[in-house]
Amino acid sequence: MRAFGLFISLLLLLLGYQPAQADRRVALVIGNGAYVHAPHLPNPPHDAEDVAAALRRSGFETILGLDLDKAKMDDAAINFAKAARTADVAVFYYSGHAMQYAGVNYLIPVDALLSDEADLRRATRVDDVLDDLKQAKNLRILVLDSCRDNPLADELKRSIGRTRSGSIARGLAKIESPDGTIISYSTQSGRTAADGDGRNSPYTTAFLRHIEDKNEISTVFHRISADVYDSSSGTQVPELSLSFFGEFYLNGKLQVTVSPAPRAPTDPCASASEHWKSAEAIGTTAAFEDHLARYPNCAFAGLARARLEALKAPKAALAAPPAAAPPPNDPNRAGPDASCASEQSLKSLNGNQSITLTFQNLSNEAISAYWLDYSGKRVFYRRLNGGESYTQPTYISHPWVFVDVSGKCRRIVMPNMSQKVVAIR
Numbered sequence: 001m002r003a004f005g006l007f008i009s010l011l012l013l014l015l016g017y018q019p020a021q022a023d024r025r026v027a028l029v030i031g032n033g034a035y036v037h038a039p040h041l042p043n044p045p046h047d048a049e050d051v052a053a054a055l056r057r058s059g060f061e062t063i064l065g066l067d068l069d070k071a072k073m074d075d076a077a078i079n080f081a082k083a084a085r086t087a088d089v090a091v092f093y094y095s096g097h098a099m100q101y102a103g104v105n106y107l108i109p110v111d112a113l114l115s116d117e118a119d120l121r122r123a124t125r126v127d128d129v130l131d132d133l134k135q136a137k138n139l140r141i142l143v144l145d146s147c148r149d150n151p152l153a154d155e156l157k158r159s160i161g162r163t164r165s166g167s168i169a170r171g172l173a174k175i176e177s178p179d180g181t182i183i184s185y186s187t188q189s190g191r192t193a194a195d196g197d198g199r200n201s202p203y204t205t206a207f208l209r210h211i212e213d214k215n216e217i218s219t220v221f222h223r224i225s226a227d228v229y230d231s232s233s234g235t236q237v238p239e240l241s242l243s244f245f246g247e248f249y250l251n252g253k254l255q256v257t258v259s260p261a262p263r264a265p266t267d268p269c270a271s272a273s274e275h276w277k278s279a280e281a282i283g284t285t286a287a288f289e290d291h292l293a294r295y296p297n298c299a300f301a302g303l304a305r306a307r308l309e310a311l312k313a314p315k316a317a318l319a320a321p322p323a324a325a326p327p328p329n330d331p332n333r334a335g336p337d338a339s340c341a342s343e344q345s346l347k348s349l350n351g352n353q354s355i356t357l358t359f360q361n362l363s364n365e366a367i368s369a370y371w372l373d374y375s376g377k378r379v380f381y382r383r384l385n386g387g388e389s390y391t392q393p394t395y396i397s398h399p400w401v402f403v404d405v406s407g408k409c410r411r412i413v414m415p416n417m418s419q420k421v422v423a424i425r
Contacts, residue, residue: 023088028080032096034067044095047204069111081132090136098146099153114156183241269298276300
């Protein structure tokens, strides 16, 4: 038995067996345009064909009727009533002439001739269609794209006389929808709808645009109505009667996938500033080498190399040159200073950041303070007597300061910061 069961499972798989759909859906779609006793309506047969195709794509067993006389409309209605008994979802769609008489709505077959109110028995009562729809278990949808100007109704008015013609109003009468039902009219009760100049009427054009959307069914019909209103510039206002309070999707729920925002590329220099502060505070060769290893291309790399060079340079003081003549009174005189003539120009990577240098001589000896540009040219010079101070605004692009104290030259390397007061004592 187990082997036989396995054989059956494999056979079904090979034959492409698929389980039945979760719900059974049936639809009756009618498009009447070839009227015998009234001018033809070109769009209803096209409307019905296109709607039937859309409903089939959404899983409906669809009965399609085109240009039906009274007998064929009755046959279609009977077949639909039988199918609706076992359906979970049922849809009735009608495009063509319709009218109301004494508050009752009628769908007009193509062979109808209305010369007396008794002739309305040759038409299909919408109330009867609604009774058939009620048999569906879950959702019932009634769509009436049928409120066109109706010459058959006008003929009936003339035939029955002024006294009784008051029972015939324009368009269709509004129907109260039973629970679990959606009723959509192509226009408001008591008004007429346009047939359209294209293949489909304005209402059916909007219906076809949205009926296969992956949205909840109430949203779908609200969007259909909004499209008709917009396309007609407000002259045709569909009417919607909703008594369905559940949640139903004809074509599944729209799945919205939100992709994570792309991550910004990691800045390799993001932590360089904090690390530099630590390295500078430690001030050892190992600290500066570690900074260069971690951040070789960041803003403080140049300073780290300079600090390393200074730490590794011989600590012996430079030999004092012969006493130089006192500098002229011009504090910014050009030309090298003999005491620091052997110092080389050093380059910084810090850019032209504005800083302020303050020189203060706290000794009793006169000192000379200046710095060089990258070519080795002195760009600032100042001699200070004991106790004298001098403040000089400049740019970080000239960061190497040299001070001559008693004929001995020493270099002071400024940190990377703007608006920093540096005191030379």
